[in-house]
Amino acid sequence: MSASTVPPLALPPAMPVPRARWRRRLRRYGPAWLGGGIVLLWVLVALLAPWISPYPPDAQDVVNRLQPPSAAHWLGTDVLGRDVFSRLLHGARLSLLAGFTVVLVGAAIGTTVGIVAAWARGFWDEALMRLTDLVLCFPPIILALAIAAALGIGTQNTILAMLVVWWPKFARLGRALALVQRGQEYVEAATVLGLKPRRILARHILPNTLGPLAVLVTLDLGNAILTFAGLSFLGLGVVPPTPEWGSMVAEGRELVEQWWIAAFPGFAILTVVVGFNFCGDGLRDWLDPRARSR
């Protein structure tokens, strides 16, 4: 993409070479579409879980415990004879709900803090940014673990604990983006026109920072789902009979012979995270053409 490769002015009329172009498009956006498909599929599964799972997720059938995958139980049964496939489908609900809640609420809080800090400058900027530094000086999962343990086991408390550690990165990004926008002429023009700061922030600066934010949000959803599953694996995310992927892996972690109990829920986490990563990368390429060559 250097200056020496400027195309000649008189281009021949564009000759469509459908197959090559199609291949190039597939190369560029194929993963993003695949990722979108995976995410959409899991969202549908989460919404429809009660209607599409073959068994109730908590139905115990001790006679048929620890059965390998079969026609009756596609992904086998666990220690209590519960159907792994049904639990896996229901597990999608909590994982996605936790992921979306943490990232969306975290992004809303963080971005607000960041933009306000960038606008206020001076004391408030300094105070808010030192606060984000303070949270960022803990390894996220360790601080979330400590807070979740303090609040007590449960989905709500774990989400709350994750929120405490989640907003600072959005505050940093929001502040950086807002600082760039602040110097732009259109903000100056709006100020000269006599618009109130709140209106400039909400109606002018915020929309211009949405692109990079959307990329971070998408990439971060996978991250949040991984962290929530990790905390559940450690026994904090959910109260036991609730079907959740991380805790399902924890239940099966010592059963190497009955690998299906832990292997499938973990694989489900992997697919969701890969899906969100593909989506985020695709979104970034689409929004930032300069990154495309990478």
Added chain:
Amino acid sequence: MPRYIATRLLAAAAMALLASLVVFLISALVPGDPVLAQLGDILASNPATVAEWRAKWGLDLPLWERYGIFLNGLAHGDLGISIATRRPVLEDIAQYAPATVELATVSFLLTLVIGIPLGIAAAVWRDSWVDSLARAVSLLGVSAPTFWLAFIMLAIFYGGLEWAPGPGRMDPIAFPPEGPTGLFLVDTLLARDWESFWDCAAHLVLPSIVLAAATIGLITRTTRAAMLDSLGQDYVRVSRAKGLKERAIVLRHALPNALVPVVTLGGLAFANLLAGAVMTETVFAWPGLGRYTFRSAAALDFPAIMGITLVVSATYLLVNLLVDLSYAALDPRVRR
């Protein structure tokens, strides 16, 4: 440079003090009264007994005074008594730390040895099969839950193929080496006990690969992007024009410049190793800090969790400080 170092040191010290305040507040504001839990219903119904206990543990003092006592304890290395093991938390941490240090060091070396060359190769032979491989490795490394990867590796290579030894640091019937460091590889080497050395090394293979997976993904990705950036710079074109060999261009000119962002990733990589250690050690029954964290969390052993949080965040601050300083050493523009 000295001024830069001094500012960074001061900032880190201030952060450490604030971090201790955060940990103190989390433990002080726990819902549920520790005294009631300790005493039980019958004793707790007598207000005099409760007041006596509160006074004994200093719970009747104002919050800031309790923080002073807490800081004073910290200064003397007192992190409280673990509820589960009934031993001082610091002793527990000192006992479990070597196993984690050994595992994390091997994983970190693996990360460097695999991640950096893979990232370089992916950038140099862009869009080739090496690049695709690097992409797949980093995607899987970053996306796979560590606890699941640990289980899968154990199920395949221990349960299925029986190539690798089972969980733990050594064969269960073997005697752990008695050495000064607590790092089994070093201790067995010092004792020239080759049989035990190979046993320990074999037990390290799977957990260190699992623990390294996420950081390998991160480092590969960053190295590749930084190398692509370096290779597109003018000085690379000049070197080519001068007729330098491609090998020299990549290794002597592009690589040193590409390594700066990789080094700054050190703090993040370290945080990843810590989070991964909790999961990896739990699945591999590795007697380190990670499994101690897991057990403390499972038992809601508060003093232990807070002690770990403090020690870990102090280490994390230190690593980030070192990263900042080395960044300044590598890139003169950072020094103010």
